[in-house]
Amino acid sequence: MTRDRSSVEPGQRFGRLVAQEEVLQEAEEGPARRAVRCLCDCGTEVTILLQNLKHHSRSCGCTKRKDTMSEAFRNRGRRPRLFVAEPGMRFVRLTVLQEERKRMPNGAYVWVAHCQCDCGQETTATVNNLKNGQVQSCGCLHRERVAATNALRATHGLSDHPHYHRWRNMMGRCYDRRDPHYANWGARGISVCSEWHDPQTFVRDLDKLLGPCPEGHSLDRIDNDGNYEPGNVRWATPLTQRHNQRRAQNP
Structure with missing residues (x-):
């Protein structure tokens, strides 16, 4: 069954108005007309003709009155907050x-x-x-991203080294918001130690700590909630990495 494109879904927002349900509004002459019962952000409930809601109406009238809090809300005091930043979050x-x-x-x-x-x-x-998500740190994360971008643009003569490609992928996951894997690394706060922002240092340390990558393995963090740094990296198979994935946590 095809949904009526002119209909309004409960919860759909029009400016300060949130649709609750469609109703029929009796007219003095002619047939009843379609209308929508809405709740305004100021707390006032109002019924508005469907055509007006879709093209004109954006509040119950409180913005024209310069009164964005209804009497019901005034009686309750301050408007209830939808989100509170509690200590420890x-x-x-x-x-x-x-x-x-x-x-x-x-x-x-x-x-x-x-x-x-x-x-x-x-x-x-x-x-x-x-x-x-517009603020994620005191500013240190932005500085690290800038340093990472500058390092990616630097000339270092390592383009053909296999560890260099691992370095680029690692930096992208942690600092490039456009990277498809950023949500599971950088957005979680996973970063790269400052020494490894330099690809030459990373390649040298990885050769010294882990040696060549065995066939079928890739770079993995031992502590999945830890950063990329000496002592927290290893070569691991896909199966080992799946077992090391973080478990789903309640938000």
Whole structure:
């Protein structure tokens, strides 16, 4: 059965309005017309003609009145928050210490979180930026990505060395957001030790620590939650790597 393309799905958003259900609205003359019962972000419930909702209406009228909080919400006090950065929560390299409501220079209030970075530095970021992934460290992660990009562009004469291709793949997984594997490495906070940002050092150390790669093996981290660094790498078969994969964890 083909779905009516003109219909509105429950939960569909139109500006500040969220559709709840379609209803029929009686008209003084003519047949009943299709309408949608909506909940505005200010807390007001309103019924709007379907054609108006799709082309014009974007709120219950609160934006025109410059009143973005209904009487029902006023009676309850401050609008309930949808996301709270609680102490101990982690966002890539940042651990939340505490959050507070802060007034900005323009007079608006925002929630900010004071965080401890894995590198030891403390930093402050808005809760929205933490939640959306726009802030992931005190700035050290960005500096590492810049260094990694510069290293990739450097001329070093190692293009034909087998370890160099492993180095490029490793750096891409950890620092290149466009890499298809970034979500399971860099986005989780997995990084490469600073010494190995230099491909020559990486190739030399890998030759010294592990030697040539055996057939059917590839580079693997011993501690799957650890970084690429001396003492945490080995040659492993695909089966060993599958057994070493992180287990699914509750968010």
